[in-house]
Amino acid sequence: MSLPEKTHPQFSHPVEEEFARILDYYGIEWEYEPRTFPLQWDEQGNVTEAFTPDFYFPQQELYVELTTLRPSLTTHKNRKLRRMQELYPDIHVKLFKRREMRNLMVKYGLQQAAARIQGTDAQENS
Amino acid sequence: MDEPDPIHRWSITLSRAMGSLGEEIAVLVAGQLNYRIVRQELINMAARQSGHPEVALAEIDDLGLLNISPGPQVTRAYQHALAQLMLAEAEHGGCIIIGRAGQVILRTSPTTLHLRVTAPFDLRVERIAERMGIAHAAAQERVKATDHNRQYYVRRYYHSHWDDPNQYDLVLNTARLGTRQAADMIGAALRARVR
Numbered sequence: 452m453s454l455p456e457k458t459h460p461q462f463s464h465p466v467e468e469e470f471a472r473i474l475d476y477y478g479i480e481w482e483y484e485p486r487t488f489p490l491q492w493d494e495q496g497n498v499t500e501a502f503t504p505d506f507y508f509p510q511q512e513l514y515v516e517l518t519t520l521r522p523s524l525t526t527h528k529n530r531k532l533r534r535m536q537e538l539y540p541d542i543h544v545k546l547f548k549r550r551e552m553r554n555l556m557v558k559y560g561l562q563q564a565a566a567r568i569q570g571t572d573a574q575e576n577s
Numbered sequence: 578m579d580e581p582d583p584i585h586r587w588s589i590t591l592s593r594a595m596g597s598l599g600e601e602i603a604v605l606v607a608g609q610l611n612y613r614i615v616r617q618e619l620i621n622m623a624a625r626q627s628g629h630p631e632v633a634l635a636e637i638d639d640l641g642l643l644n645i646s647p648g649p650q651v652t653r654a655y656q657h658a659l660a661q662l663m664l665a666e667a668e669h670g671g672c673i674i675i676g677r678a679g680q681v682i683l684r685t686s687p688t689t690l691h692l693r694v695t696a697p698f699d700l701r702v703e704r705i706a707e708r709m710g711i712a713h714a715a716a717q718e719r720v721k722a723t724d725h726n727r728q729y730y731v732r733r734y735y736h737s738h739w740d741d742p743n744q745y746d747l748v749l750n751t752a753r754l755g756t757r758q759a760a761d762m763i764g765a766a767l768r769a770r771v772r
Contacts, residue, residue, distance in 0.1 A: 477637050478617070510621045513630035545631045547643070555642050559722070560715025 459483075467505055469556075470517055470547070474506075476561070482507045486514075488542070490534045502531045504544055514544040584610060584771050585671040587688045589763070590679030592739065595723040596701025598751045598759075599694035603673050605760035610767070615666050616675045623659035627651070636677075639726045640719065656734055676727070680744045681735040690767050693745040694759070696752050698724075746770070 460483045462468045467483070474481045485507050491500035504514035518528060528546070535544055589606070593599020607614050617637065624633035632655040635645035647655070660682050666672050667683050674683075680691040696704075698720065706716035731739040742748050747766050749759050 473642050476642075479634070479637060508630075508634075510618070511630040511633045512625055513634075543630050545634075547645075555640065558715070559640050559642075559719050560709065560711030 464517075466517055470506070473556075474508075479508060480510050482509065488535060488539055490531060490538065500531075502535055512543065514542060515547055516544060517547045584767060585612075587690065587767060587771060588612075588667040588670050588683070588686070589673045589690045589692060589767065590683055591673055591675050591692045591694065592678075592680055592745070593675070593694040594696065594701060594727075595720050596704040597694045597696045598704070598756050600675065601756045602694055602749075602751075602759045602763070603675055605756055606763050607673055609760060609764050611671070613672050614675060615672050619659065619662055619666070619674070619677060623655055623662055626658040626662070627654035629655060639723050641722070641726075652734075678731045678735050678737070681731065681737045684744065690747070690763075690770055691745045692763060693740075693742070693748040695740070695748065695750055697750075700752055 459468060459471055462471070462483065471481065471483070483506060484503050487501045487503040489498040489501050491498070493499050504516045506515040506517075507513070508515065516528070516532070518525060532544060532546060535542065589612070591599060591603050593603075603614055606612065620636045621630075621633045624630045624636070629647060629651045631645060632647045632651060634643055635647055636655075638645065659677060663674060663677065663679060663682050664686075666674060667686050667689050670688065679689075680693075683689045684691070702713065702716045702720050705711070705720055706713050709716065709719075711719075728739045731737050737744065747763065749762065751759060754762075
């Protein structure tokens with residue numbers, strides 16, 4: 452196994468953990484859910500909707516949101532991303548879809564990491 | 578006051594095949610010449626400057642695990658920013674620029690030495706399998722994929738051939754050459770050029 456072992460935070464989904472291990476393999480510096488962006492407020496100014504991207508890459512100044520949802524279930528997430536862009540135009544957020552990640556990992560000798568991917572097709576929206 | 582060593586006005590580009598020990602050699606050369614190594618930070622800066630930071634991930638991901646495919650417009654903006662940053666680094670001098678087709682971008686720079694480090698495929702596979710503790714077949718796939726991606730990058734964006742020796746001042750094969758010997762040869766070649 453060649454992916455470096457490093458202490459990780461408590462991830463809310465196994466896919467996030469695998470993604471973090473790939474980032475470690477490439478030496479990409481990352482932070483997990485470091486910031487929440489308010490998206491909507493009520494009349495009293497209380498936040499009623501917010502968005503917390505899964506990862507932040509400080510060297511690239513990029514936020515990343517992962518999804519393994521089927522395309523038909525991504526409407527809500529896409530709407531949040533559009534709202535993010537309206538309210539925070541200087542913040543870059545990239546949506547990642549998991550595709551064939553496990554097959555690639557097996558092919559390149561990352562079997563243990565691949566085995567940890569649970570094979571779920573749909574991730575609960577976050 | 579002492580004159581600054583003219584060698585620090587020069588820069589080096591280093592193209593390496595996976596498993597050729599190119600990066601190890603770069604570290605030794607940098608230590609000997611007191612040069613800095615320029616690698617991933619160039620990619621990150623270029624991607625940020627182009628306004629498409631995700632391109633950096635696509636560039637770093639040479640096994641394709643992240644599945645990122647930037648469009649042609651985004652890629653052009655990134656390539657432009659990368660070339661500008663690389664030219665600035667070379668002009669500043671005292672650096673080893675690893676990868677990113679430096680030998681093509683800086684081909685007309687009069688104060689840049691272009692290096693290529695390689696080794697036979699089977700030996701490179703053997704080194705990767707041992708270093709990463711993975712099966713021979715998986716190491717073979719990794720080396721093949723990385724070779725393919727690097728070759729493709731140079732051909733697609735710079736219409737050039739990665740393994741064309743005419744692009745380099747020095748091509749080193751580490752099959753029988755140790756990293757220390759290779760680093761010494763590079764230092765000697767650079768000093769000869771500077772004189």
